[in-house]
Amino acid sequence: MARPPCFSLPYFLLLFSVVSLLLSRHHVLADSHFEGFEADDDEELDSLSTESLPLRSPSPLTRSEPVPDPVPDPVPSYPAPESQTADADHPKQPSSTSFEYWDEDEFEGLPIEPPSPETTTPRSADSEDTKPSDRSSDPKASPVRKKAGTSPRSSSYVVEIACGSFLIMFVINYFTGKRENENIALAWAAKFAAKDSIFDKNFSLLGVGDGDDSPLLLKEGQNVFKFYASGRRYCQGLLATMELKSRHDLISRLYNMVVPCKDEINFEVYMNDDAMDHVVFAVAKKKAAKVMHKEVRDLQRFASVLSPPNGRKWVAEELAVISESKEVAGDLISEAALDQVLGEKAFEKHGKGFISMHFSDQHLGTHKKMLLFKFALPNVNNMTDMTRLVALIPYYIDQIGRYKLSAQARSKTDTARTKAAQEAYKELQNARQDALQRKKAEKKRLMEEAEARLSAEAIRKKEAKERSRQMKKGMPRVKMTRAH
Amino acid sequence: MSSHGNLSAANDPRQPSAAKPYVPPAVAPQDLPVDYSGFIAVIFGLFGVMFRYKLSSWLAIIFCAQSIANMRNYENDLKQVSMAMMFAIMGLVSNYFGYARPGRKS
Numbered sequence: 001m002a003r004p005p006c007f008s009l010p011y012f013l014l015l016f017s018v019v020s021l022l023l024s025r026h027h028v029l030a031d032s033h034f035e036g037f038e039a040d041d042d043e044e045l046d047s048l049s050t051e052s053l054p055l056r057s058p059s060p061l062t063r064s065e066p067v068p069d070p071v072p073d074p075v076p077s078y079p080a081p082e083s084q085t086a087d088a089d090h091p092k093q094p095s096s097t098s099f100e101y102w103d104e105d106e107f108e109g110l111p112i113e114p115p116s117p118e119t120t121t122p123r124s125a126d127s128e129d130t131k132p133s134d135r136s137s138d139p140k141a142s143p144v145r146k147k148a149g150t151s152p153r154s155s156s157y158v159v160e161i162a163c164g165s166f167l168i169m170f171v172i173n174y175f176t177g178k179r180e181n182e183n184i185a186l187a188w189a190a191k192f193a194a195k196d197s198i199f200d201k202n203f204s205l206l207g208v209g210d211g212d213d214s215p216l217l218l219k220e221g222q223n224v225f226k227f228y229a230s231g232r233r234y235c236q237g238l239l240a241t242m243e244l245k246s247r248h249d250l251i252s253r254l255y256n257m258v259v260p261c262k263d264e265i266n267f268e269v270y271m272n273d274d275a276m277d278h279v280v281f282a283v284a285k286k287k288a289a290k291v292m293h294k295e296v297r298d299l300q301r302f303a304s305v306l307s308p309p310n311g312r313k314w315v316a317e318e319l320a321v322i323s324e325s326k327e328v329a330g331d332l333i334s335e336a337a338l339d340q341v342l343g344e345k346a347f348e349k350h351g352k353g354f355i356s357m358h359f360s361d362q363h364l365g366t367h368k369k370m371l372l373f374k375f376a377l378p379n380v381n382n383m384t385d386m387t388r389l390v391a392l393i394p395y396y397i398d399q400i401g402r403y404k405l406s407a408q409a410r411s412k413t414d415t416a417r418t419k420a421a422q423e424a425y426k427e428l429q430n431a432r433q434d435a436l437q438r439k440k441a442e443k444k445r446l447m448e449e450a451e452a453r454l455s456a457e458a459i460r461k462k463e464a465k466e467r468s469r470q471m472k473k474g475m476p477r478v479k480m481t482r483a484h
Numbered sequence: 485m486s487s488h489g490n491l492s493a494a495n496d497p498r499q500p501s502a503a504k505p506y507v508p509p510a511v512a513p514q515d516l517p518v519d520y521s522g523f524i525a526v527i528f529g530l531f532g533v534m535f536r537y538k539l540s541s542w543l544a545i546i547f548c549a550q551s552i553a554n555m556r557n558y559e560n561d562l563k564q565v566s567m568a569m570m571f572a573i574m575g576l577v578s579n580y581f582g583y584a585r586p587g588r589k590s
Binding site: 159 | 497498499500501502503504505506508509521538539542543545546547549550553554555556
């Protein structure tokens with residue numbers, strides 16, 4: 001499965017934690033939602049709680065006319081409202097601010113009543129003002145409400161402004177990032193795939209279209225570019241895939257500031273069937289080599305990590321070699337390769353972009369015989385740094401194309417491969433048998449279903465037929481011949 | 485490198501007769517890389533609509549934008565992205581132009 005680099009599961013987990021944070025924050029709000037407040041923001045929650053305060057204090061006072069005595073009693077104590085509920089005149093006797101919510105739950109639907117006398121009193125401030133305490137409470141109520149009303153309005157635009165500006169930045173970054181990636185890809189193509197470049201000298205067909213003017217690069221996504229070349233001895237073709245950083249995506253760009261990422265180019269060379277002998281070989285940096293040995297199937301199965309041999313020049317210290325046979329490794333790591341890229345001195349200067357190299361004739365996938373090279377792309381302006389790395393490719397195509405194993409090496413590799421081939425064959429057989437069995441079971445099931453659907457009469461008929469058939473079978477066979 | 489310098493006609497590594505045109509490999513829809521940002525956009529959009537949470541709807545729009553930016557296979561991904569966009573826009577509309585809730589505007 002091809003994944004864009006640096007955009008993987010940890011990123012997904014990070015976002016899930018954000019989601020869970022939002023959820024947990026929402027839990028608080030959801031509770032208030034169920035209580036009937038329907039508050040969206042904390043400010044509104046506060047506003048409602050402050051709103052309820054003015055509701056509580058004047059109501060016992062406004063209702064003091066019919067029930068003067070019990071009104072002051074419920075204020076301090078909790079059991080008092082219970083005794084007052086027996087009155088049933090004004091069941092709503094909120095005692096103190098600490099029992100607001102209890103009262104709300106207890107007396108649903110009633111909250112509508114107190115606001116109406118409360119809202120009418122400020123509007124008709126002069127008319128019907130019986131108590132001076134009303135007037136004193138109104139100025140208290142209205143400024144409190146006004147404050148509660150304005151605060152969410154001014155702060156409510158923060159979310160919109162923040163998200164809107166992020167979206168604008170996202171769009172701007174999309175176009176700039178897209179152009180940056182295109183420039184990198186074009187710079188690479190101009191250096192290595194244009195006229196008189198290394199690929200032009202090695203392959204007769206460049207690009208993905210027909211004719212001379214075919215486009216060299218195929219753009220598969222804003223950060224994935226492909227280059228195809230074909231028409232060379234020993235190989236059927238070469239496919240280079242450039243996977244660049246997601247510069248067009250602002251979120252990925254921010255993520256890559258935390259988790260570093262590289263621009264990579266991946267070369268796949270499809271070797272001809274007769275051009276490659278039994279070679280399973282890989283070179284990579286030490287840690288990466290261990291990971292490759294564990295994860296890549298053919299390396300895991302056939303090859304092992306080699307220790308540097310004594311008495312001959314070997315690859316640089318940071319690199320490790322994985323190979324099926326030491327002889328093959330020794331032959332492939334030739335003097336020329338060491339001098340150019342893989343040796344100690346050369347690797348320091350030119351090997352910065354080298355990530356890994358993997359030759360296999362048992363590669364998993366559509367094509368079995370493949371050479372895989374992975375390099376890091378340099379800066380737009382430093383494309384020439386990669387020249388020696390790219391030069392490794394035609395060199396190794398020829399090396400592998402011409403290479404023949406010695407007799408002993410071949411015998412060793414043969415046994416391993418025949419075993420692998422047998423296992424593959426067995427698996428294929430098993431798979432085929434499973435498919436056949438499944439088909440048979442399906443057929444049986446269908447037939448049974450069809451039988452079950454038949455009506456009762458038809459069943460009886462069938463049974464009669466079956467019985468007669470059985471009887472015929474049981475009866476002795478009487479041979480009959482013609483009379484004459 | 486030896487072959488790199490060989491430009492004489494006899495050693496020209498090119499074989500025009502062996503050239504095969506490029507055939508893009510067919511990828512089954514199940515094997516396509518998972519569109520995480522589209523999935524997250526759908527989730528945020530759902531939250532925004534169900535719980536009337538503005539920030540969630542806005543985040544859904546942002547992740548939709550990311551999903552569109554990263555879209556590679558126009559036919560397959562467009563369906564999920566359009567679904568996510570619908571949820572997000574629905575969330576935003578219901579948040580801003582929905583019915584005035586009691587107790588909110590006094």
